[in-house]
Amino acid sequence: xxRVRISDVAAAAGVSTSTVSLVLNDRPGSRISEETRVRVxxxxxAVGYTPNSIARGLRMQRTRTLGLVSDVIxxxxxxxxxxxxxxxxxxxxDHLIFLVNTDADPAVERDAIRAxxxxxxxxxxxxxxxxxxxETPEGLPNRSVFLDxxxxxxxxxxxxxxxxxxxxxxxxxxxxxxxxxIAFADAEEVDPPVASGLRRxxxxxxxxxxxxxxxxxxxxxGVDTTAVSGRAAAERLLDLPADRRPTAIFCFNDRMAAGVxxxxxHRGLEVPADLSVVGYDDQQLVAGELDPPLxxxxxxxxxxxxxxxxxxxxxxxxxxxxQTYLMPCPIxxxxxxxxxxxxxANSSRRRA
Amino acid sequence: xxRVRISDVAAAAGVSTSTVSLVLNDRPGSRISEETRVRVxxxxxAVGYTPNSIARGLRMQRTRTLGLVSDVIxxxxxxxxxxxxxxxxxxxxDHLIFLVNTDADPAVERDAIRAxxxxxxxxxxxxxxxxxxxETPEGLPNRSVFLDxxxxxxxxxxxxxxxxxxxxxxxxxxxxxxxxxIAFADAEEVDPPVASGLRRxxxxxxxxxxxxxxxxxxxxxGVDTTAVSGRAAAERLLDLPADRRPTAIFCFNDRMAAGVxxxxxHRGLEVPADLSVVGYDDQQLVAGELDPPLxxxxxxxxxxxxxxxxxxxxxxxxxxxxQTYLMPCPIxxxxxxxxxxxxxANSSRRRA
DNA sequence: TTGAAAGCGCTAACAC
DNA sequence: GTGTTAGCGCTTTCAA
Numbered sequence: 133x134x135r136v137r138i139s140d141v142a143a144a145a146g147v148s149t150s151t152v153s154l155v156l157n158d159r160p161g162s163r164i165s166e167e168t169r170v171r172v173x174x175x176x177x178a179v180g181y182t183p184n185s186i187a188r189g190l191r192m193q194r195t196r197t198l199g200l201v202s203d204v205i206x207x208x209x210x211x212x213x214x215x216x217x218x219x220x221x222x223x224x225x226d227h228l229i230f231l232v233n234t235d236a237d238p239a240v241e242r243d244a245i246r247a248x249x250x251x252x253x254x255x256x257x258x259x260x261x262x263x264x265x266x267e268t269p270e271g272l273p274n275r276s277v278f279l280d281x282x283x284x285x286x287x288x289x290x291x292x293x294x295x296x297x298x299x300x301x302x303x304x305x306x307x308x309x310x311x312x313x314i315a316f317a318d319a320e321e322v323d324p325p326v327a328s329g330l331r332r333x334x335x336x337x338x339x340x341x342x343x344x345x346x347x348x349x350x351x352x353x354g355v356d357t358t359a360v361s362g363r364a365a366a367e368r369l370l371d372l373p374a375d376r377r378p379t380a381i382f383c384f385n386d387r388m389a390a391g392v393x394x395x396x397x398h399r400g401l402e403v404p405a406d407l408s409v410v411g412y413d414d415q416q417l418v419a420g421e422l423d424p425p426l427x428x429x430x431x432x433x434x435x436x437x438x439x440x441x442x443x444x445x446x447x448x449x450x451x452x453x454x455q456t457y458l459m460p461c462p463i464x465x466x467x468x469x470x471x472x473x474x475x476x477a478n479s480s481r482r483r484a
Numbered sequence: 485x486x487r488v489r490i491s492d493v494a495a496a497a498g499v500s501t502s503t504v505s506l507v508l509n510d511r512p513g514s515r516i517s518e519e520t521r522v523r524v525x526x527x528x529x530a531v532g533y534t535p536n537s538i539a540r541g542l543r544m545q546r547t548r549t550l551g552l553v554s555d556v557i558x559x560x561x562x563x564x565x566x567x568x569x570x571x572x573x574x575x576x577x578d579h580l581i582f583l584v585n586t587d588a589d590p591a592v593e594r595d596a597i598r599a600x601x602x603x604x605x606x607x608x609x610x611x612x613x614x615x616x617x618x619e620t621p622e623g624l625p626n627r628s629v630f631l632d633x634x635x636x637x638x639x640x641x642x643x644x645x646x647x648x649x650x651x652x653x654x655x656x657x658x659x660x661x662x663x664x665x666i667a668f669a670d671a672e673e674v675d676p677p678v679a680s681g682l683r684r685x686x687x688x689x690x691x692x693x694x695x696x697x698x699x700x701x702x703x704x705x706g707v708d709t710t711a712v713s714g715r716a717a718a719e720r721l722l723d724l725p726a727d728r729r730p731t732a733i734f735c736f737n738d739r740m741a742a743g744v745x746x747x748x749x750h751r752g753l754e755v756p757a758d759l760s761v762v763g764y765d766d767q768q769l770v771a772g773e774l775d776p777p778l779x780x781x782x783x784x785x786x787x788x789x790x791x792x793x794x795x796x797x798x799x800x801x802x803x804x805x806x807q808t809y810l811m812p813c814p815i816x817x818x819x820x821x822x823x824x825x826x827x828x829a830n831s832s833r834r835r836a
Numbered sequence: 837t838t839g840a841a842a843g844c845g846c847t848a849a850c851a852c
Numbered sequence: 853g854t855g856t857t858a859g860c861g862c863t864t865t866c867a868a
């Protein structure tokens with residue numbers, strides 16, 4: 133069965149195609165009699181007409197489609213919320229999203245961007261899986277926005293998580309619980325993620341504002357950001373002499389926090405009674421299902437996805453001065469933070 | 485800057501647009517002199533011409549786009565592999581994918597399908613997050629394929645995981661390790677997932693083929709399939725008298741297995757020395773990061789995504805007799821299975 | 837071997 | 853108020 137075209141409804145209503153177009157698109161300037169309006173509408177409904185978006189796109193030079201190109205975003209557990217935010221925003225404004233994964237392959241990326249441009253997408257959202265600084269890909273249309281990454285050269289709106297503020301919230305949570313010996317289980321040293329530097333800065337700032345001089349041994353790094361690395365980092369921390377041993381660990385992410393749990397358990401330490409832990413990411417199926425559930429800082433993926441899409445659709449204005457917007461990361465309080473054990477608190481007071 | 489059109493390269497090459505089209509599309513029947521061919525190609529490259537897919541789509545009645553509509557797939561950790569498989573297949577055949585999430589809202593779904601049809605997508609892939617039996621949505625084009633779900637009414641190609649074979653592999657793994665008292669921590673009783681019935685059937689079959697008469701108390705269910713439910717289910721199992729207590733638990737999924745770990749740990753039981761555990765799903769960031777890493781059955785999301793796309797693209801023929809294809813679920817051996825503790829083995833032998 | 841012309845389905849000037 | 857016409861950018865007969 134062939135699709136029904138505008139000419140079919142025109143014939144059915146006994147009018148011209150332009151009249152049909154006019155009433156169906158409800159152009160304000162055009163004075164079509166109420167009588168023909170209803171006649172056309174009824175005819176359209178009767179024959180089951182819906183406009184061909186391709187034809188309309190060709191004519192209007194506007195397709196109401198968006199391209200979302202990402203490195204590996206859509207194939208990781210992180211991606212979901214970002215896509216959901218983008219989807220929701222797109223749907224609210226009657227747009228459809230082309231999703232393309234590049235697996236971080238430059239050739240694939242180039243082809244993808246070209247294919248999207250050839251499809252006449254109204255805008256491209258260039259997304260990353262982690263907060264990164266990226267080169268602006270060649271061929272990227274002017275009307276693009278960066279999601280969870282920032283173009284080194286600027287020139288485009290971008291949204292990234294506010295890792296500095298999030299890191300501060302994490303460490304302040306620990307300070308507020310009475311901890312003085314607070315460690316930071318950081319990401320890898322070589323080519324560390326942008327978030328690493330920011331969260332470390334936050335860690336240092338908050339300790340300083342709390343009048344705590346950090347023991348350099350409290351800053352440890354994994355070889356990556358997996359649970360295995362988290363566990364190894366925690367081992368080193370827990371090997372410290374009793375009076376320098378941290379009573380709380382701020383972890384670069386939830387996976388490392390999971391590793392910290394394992395290390396603690398293997399030493400007979402209880403979280404949070406013996407060791408408080410704060411993660412980062414609020415990763416689905418990790419943070420909430422640890423035992424005990426992990427207090428953490430949420431990465432605002434949904435909100436970032438929505439923001440990027442709304443800016444791409446020009447329904448939200450990007451920040452004017454600095455084009456990159458820092459999305460707040462809320463703290464999610466669960467059960468992995470308590471006050472430090474009494475002994476540690478005493479020893480800490482003695483040192484202070 | 486306006487896009488360069490085919491007329492621009494025609495002018496640059498001093499030929500007509502039809503000639504340009506002919507050489508650029510390399511139509512076999514057309515005899516264009518080699519000389520003009522190179523002239524056209526050079527001109528096209530010089531002006532940076534790439535064809536407008538929208539115009540081409542209108543003319544050819546074929547857009548080289550696909551719609552992928554799903555309930556919540558793209559927003560869950562499961563989805564990634566499925567999307568990756570679909571993406572890879574689509575890219576190999578020069579197609580772009582529109583991704584739409586419906587959040588299982590029928591109105592959203594209806595609108596999405598219509599929007600996709602209006603976009604003249606070449607096919608629609610209708611995907612689910614879990615193996616389900618679904619009603620064929622109204623308005624779904626003939627050329628659609630079902631992914632991780634099966635239309636109750638049939639009539640379309642579909643691919644789902646082979647949960648029966650996967651379940652058998654899981655339980656056989658336990659039998660092969662020497663277990664006789666094997667429990668099944670199943671999903672919820674009311675409106676259980678399709679996989680629940682299949683895996684239970686597999687459990688029963690394998691016990692029977694091993695000459696084991698299952699204690700009915702070994703089949704327990706959660707109120708859902710979370711870690712909390714898994715833990716509760718394990719508590720009940722471990723509360724059984726010593727001679728009926730299972731030495732191994734096959735879990736409906738990895739999350740429940742994580743809960744089983746927690747229950748075991750709280751009783752001072754070690755996995756796998758005291759209790760062997762097999763999961764299902766091979767869920768990223770769960771199965772591999774448990775302590776010890778979980779032996780499980782992988783859900784072949786990537787392969788299913790690829791299969792569905794290839795069938796949608798007609799580059800792979802669907803099964804002719806039964807239109808739904810059962811994708812094998814491979815076992816992933818890690819460290820959560822060992823032979824049963826000696827005492828249990830003895831008691832089991834005594835019982836046998 | 838190449839060009840002219842028609843037309844995919846739609847919208848928007850411009851007539852009437 | 854409504855219809856006629858042109859044209860979005862491309863492919864594909866058909867003629868030359």
